[in-house]
Amino acid sequence: MMSVTAEPDAKRARFVWAAAFVIGMGIAGGVINSVHLGLIGSFVVALVPMLLLIPMVRSAERAQLAIGCATPATHRYNRRMLVVSFGYLLALFVTLGVTRRFEVQGPLLWVMALLPTIPILGMILAMGRLLVEETDEYQRMRFVRASLVATGLVLVLASLWGFLEMFNLVPHIWLWAVFPVWAIGLGIGQIANRWLFGEPGC
Amino acid sequence: MLILENRLRVLRAEHNWSQQDLAERLEVSRQSVNAVETGKYDPSLPLAFRIAELFDLPIEEIFVSPSRRSSKAI
Numbered sequence: 155m156m157s158v159t160a161e162p163d164a165k166r167a168r169f170v171w172a173a174a175f176v177i178g179m180g181i182a183g184g185v186i187n188s189v190h191l192g193l194i195g196s197f198v199v200a201l202v203p204m205l206l207l208i209p210m211v212r213s214a215e216r217a218q219l220a221i222g223c224a225t226p227a228t229h230r231y232n233r234r235m236l237v238v239s240f241g242y243l244l245a246l247f248v249t250l251g252v253t254r255r256f257e258v259q260g261p262l263l264w265v266m267a268l269l270p271t272i273p274i275l276g277m278i279l280a281m282g283r284l285l286v287e288e289t290d291e292y293q294r295m296r297f298v299r300a301s302l303v304a305t306g307l308v309l310v311l312a313s314l315w316g317f318l319e320m321f322n323l324v325p326h327i328w329l330w331a332v333f334p335v336w337a338i339g340l341g342i343g344q345i346a347n348r349w350l351f352g353e354p355g356c
Numbered sequence: 357m358l359i360l361e362n363r364l365r366v367l368r369a370e371h372n373w374s375q376q377d378l379a380e381r382l383e384v385s386r387q388s389v390n391a392v393e394t395g396k397y398d399p400s401l402p403l404a405f406r407i408a409e410l411f412d413l414p415i416e417e418i419f420v421s422p423s424r425r426s427s428k429a430i
Contacts, residue, residue: 221387222375222376222379222385222386222387222390223385223386223387224385225384225385289383289384290383290384290385290388291384291388291399291400291403292384292385292387292388292391292392292397292399293384293385293387293388295397351391351396351397352396353387353390353391353396
């Protein structure tokens with residue numbers, strides 16, 4: 155069992171790794187857009203901050219143990235999300251590399267366009283599996299509640315943005331943005347859970 | 357929201373169990389035990405039965421019926 159002082163340390167480490175990942179991805183994006191590295195070079199530059207996901211997930215699991223919300227289902231969920239996140243990076247670079255280098259048309263263009271959605275569907279499947287496999291009803295309820303907050307956020311933002319866009323008041327946003335916005339909503343939902351139950355979520 | 361009062365903390369203390377000990381016996385997280393004990397979460401009927409069976413007590417000796425509690429208050 156973790157000591158009392160271990161809990162804040164574990165929680166702090168989780169946020170430090172998450173911040174390092176976000177900053178690293180920002181820097182990688184800036185480098186890729188400003189320096190011509192070629193496809194392999196860009197992939198390597200993007201892979202470096204992606205590797206930070208591994209210590210980030212490990213520190214998140216240590217924090218979950220310290221908080222007391224870790225379950226076997228959340229452990230499997232973390233691992234699945236880690237795998238599909240790397241799959242997403244790979245699929246994205248394959249699609250961008252092939253479509254920029256070759257004049258892709260017809261069915262292959264459909265395949266290339268849909269390739270990055272396969273790991274995204276994997277993420278959604280991992281979330282579904284978490285709901286199915288989670289035997290701890292309190293933790294499942296917290297995840298469902300956070301998911302509802304995320305869904306509400308997406309519905310509100312999509313409705314507002316859609317009408318604003320229709321009158322050319324805001325720029326166009328690709329529909330794939332719905333999932334990352336929903337994921338941000340999931341984080342906001344966890345904060346809402348904390349306000350409601352007075353305990354951090356997993 | 358109506359929250360059930362319960363004697364879980366007292367029963368746990370009588371058995372000299374930590375929240376983690378009880379969580380492992382119920383196969384839930386420690387946070388879940390804490391949420392039930394502190395009245396932040398009402399367990400489902402299956403979990404309430406598991407708790408009752410673990411302490412070898414009827415459910416109503418662990419969880420206080422809200423209607424009985426309000427009638428006592430009247």
